Amino acid sequence: MKGWLIGGLLAVGLLLIFVATGTGRDNTGDTVRAQAWASDVCRTVATWEGSLKDIRKELQKNSYGARNADGGSGDGVEGNVTVREAVDRAVVATDEHLTLGLEQAGIPDSPQGGASAATLRAWATRTEDNLLLAQARLKREPAADSIAGAALQTLAVPITALTRSVLDGRTTLQRIGTTDPELAQAFQDSNTCRRLQRRTA
Numbered sequence: 001m002k003g004w005l006i007g008g009l010l011a012v013g014l015l016l017i018f019v020a021t022g023t024g025r026d027n028t029g030d031t032v033r034a035q036a037w038a039s040d041v042c043r044t045v046a047t048w049e050g051s052l053k054d055i056r057k058e059l060q061k062n063s064y065g066a067r068n069a070d071g072g073s074g075d076g077v078e079g080n081v082t083v084r085e086a087v088d089r090a091v092v093a094t095d096e097h098l099t100l101g102l103e104q105a106g107i108p109d110s111p112q113g114g115a116s117a118a119t120l121r122a123w124a125t126r127t128e129d130n131l132l133l134a135q136a137r138l139k140r141e142p143a144a145d146s147i148a149g150a151a152l153q154t155l156a157v158p159i160t161a162l163t164r165s166v167l168d169g170r171t172t173l174q175r176i177g178t179t180d181p182e183l184a185q186a187f188q189d190s191n192t193c194r195r196l197q198r199r200t201a
Contacts, residue, residue: 027106037108038186042193044101045169051093052162055086087135090162094131099124112180123172127165134161
């Protein structure tokens with residue numbers, strides 16, 4: 001009996017935390033406070049950036065392995081398969097976390113709230129499109145089973161796409177703050193956004 005009671009209290013406590021922080025709620029199409037929106041957006045972007053950072057590290061390890069492959073041992077083939085899987089993961093992360101998270105953040109109640117939310121969603125769509133292009137190119141190109149240099153060239157495509165996507169996101173957030181002073185203040189007041197700004201893209 002005590003176990004059920006403790007479990008219920010924990011569940012209620014977590015629910016109250018989610019409601020208070022603005023997380024765990026689907027505000028799609030709804031107007032929300034600017035600071036709540038900013039925190040949700042920055043939390044979404046930070047989570048997505050963390051996923052991509054891990055993927056980039058794996059790709060860079062593959063790049064090192066390809067550089068030291070002898071060309072005939074099959075290292076290039078194994079690396080290429082891993083790259084394809086990593087890009088697939090980046091596409092899934094972008095679709096399920098970034099795009100969905102920005103959609104569920106809603107629309108901030110600021111003068112340019114609607115336009116700002118649309119700008120971020122457009123960036124998410126553009127990001128996913130870039131990753132899909134990298135994914136398609138990897139599927140078209142044959143595995144580099146004999147030339148390590150070809151493997152490195154293949155690796156450069158998704159690494160560049162991932163890095164460009166993150167930098168583009170930071171630029172988009174800065175542009176939104178410039179066009180909407182209320183959102184700029186909301187970004188500044190949000191602990192989540194300040195932590196995101198301190199992180200290296």
